Amino acid sequence: MDFKEGKYKVRDIKLAAEGRKKIEWAESRMPVMMELREKYSKTKPLKGFKIAGCLHVTKETAVLVETLKAAGAKVSWSGCNPLSTQDEIAAALAKSGIEIYAWHGQNVKEFYWSIEQTLKMKPNLTLDDGADLIFTVHNKYPELAKNIVGGTEETTTGVHRLRAMAAAKKLLYPVIAVNDAETKWDFDNVYGTGQSSIDGILRATSVLLAGKNFVVAGYGHCGRGVAMRAAGMGANVIVTEVKPTAALKAALEGFRVMPMDEAAKIGDIFITATGVKDVIVSKHFKSMKDGAIVCNTGHYDCEINIPHLEKLKKSKRTVRPNNEEYTLKNGRRIYLLAQGRLVNLAAAEGHPSEVMDMSFANQFMSQLRLAEVKMKGIKLEPDVIDIPEEQDQEIAMIKLKTMGYKIDKLTREQVKYINDYSAGT
Structure with a gap:
């Protein structure tokens, strides 16, 4: 095991070169994420933000992590499942300067230790898959919540539990339900x-x-x-x-x-x-x-x-x-x-890169949304928040464009017809 205090703990840092090849392969299959990286690496809207993330350490996740970093964020990461971490990917991220605590085959104690390491930087944004990081904040480090602008949640189970917390008035900060975006659940979850x-x-x-x-x-x-x-x-x-x-x-x-x-x-x-x-x-x-x-x-x-x-x-x-x-x-x-x-x-490598392209675009854009709220001085209520329809359609349109597809547009008359409640048969 390779460990550097405050930097990383991974299985074997020597696996980094192998992991980098896989990340580059994922990048070649995730054009939406790469377009977002190119755009926001110039303006760096996440500069000054610290993101604690807990999500499967795969080549696709690495593309998300490095896109967050390119947009200016400081990132600290752990895996959200003891058996889903790909050690070569964790090594590649550690080698590139990402703070990460993840290795395949963790026991329960090691799993939560890794999450706790990511919280040492006192994040102001969280990114989760299954809500284990959010639950750790609420159950063990509630004092951190007052500095957290908001979080994002990737999966169905996590969103269900967070909605239950919100209904019980136990949620301490707002969380965007990435899972509930149409460009997530109808593509990532299905295909x-x-x-x-x-x-x-x-x-x-x-x-x-x-x-x-x-x-x-x-x-x-x-x-x-x-x-x-x-x-x-x-x-x-x-x-x-x-x-x-x-x-x-x-x-x-x-x-x-x-x-x-x-x-x-x-x-x-x-x-x-x-x-x-x-x-x-x-x-x-x-x-x-x-x-x-x-x-x-x-x-x-x-x-x-x-x-x-x-x-x-x-x-x-x-x-x-x-x-x-x-x-x-x-x-x-x-x-x-x-x-x-x-x-x-x-037992495999998780979802194909092409479909995670849209899911992680939703994660990235939701993090941008939370950062923008903070920059404008707006305080969101501690609740589970849906992704706006405009974001879904924007991501779908970018994806279609990268796949070489074109679609029709409504004419001015069609728009008028749709909105004319007095029109009969």
Whole structure:
């Protein structure tokens, strides 16, 4: 482990050159972020701002971090998941002068130690994925909140919890819900999660998906993306849900819908994408067929109740990277991928760069928005704030332009017609 007090703690700083190549590859696939970097590196609107970030340390995240730095910010970073940090990326960021505390395979104590290191600089902006950094501020260092202008939150689970905090009047500073931007949840969550989760499953197992009963727990944006991609590879998709409208959508897309109690008996591959704990528990493991594969693509590792699986096991061994074989007392084998963590990040490389281009553009522009508020002397109430429609459309338009697409524009008469409430049939 390489450690420099107040600078970084990473697995091996010698991995920096390998990490830099991957970051450069991501840059070549993230034209929106690179356009924003070129624009704001000249004006440096984040000069004087200190950003503490807690987000998966991947090549795409590195593009975001270095864009924040190019815009003038001082950045201190940690990973938001013990198994998602890519050590070569962490090394490359450390080598380039970014303060970072992240390495693959952290235990719980090391995970929160890393977050606490990023708070030592007393940030005035936070950037989060899952809200662990925000919760650390609120639960352990609430005195820091008075100097924090605001924060941004990347993922569904984090936004849900922050909205609950705001409703309970417990939130100490405003947070922009990046996850709820259309250019985030309808692209990153659907196409990013769908492709990268399948990628993680295949890297960890190398199984054939065609013909398999593929059980997706949760048919939100992430579950929909996974179901779509699994079906595209020939799997027989089964969806489990608790929300009637979501279950109905899955049914009308042609997927079988049933309770997990029934799906557990026939599934070959199971993936959870709910944001809720105890989706797969002891009774489900007991009824699964021999050879069933179980994994998670929700933010936290509690969707699959691993302690229940541990109690049922007769033996356990690692058969492939990110693939543990549990032999149960009934003789059946269950294969748990990525220790129940995010299979797309722990067993693969996370979302493709092209889709993270839009998500991280939202993060960057939201940080600019918070900085602008501070510079104007405006104080926002401690609440969860939505991204404006104009930002969504601007990012989508930039993305279309970089992809070589053009679209139509409304004429003056069409605009007038849309806004004319007196117009009849």
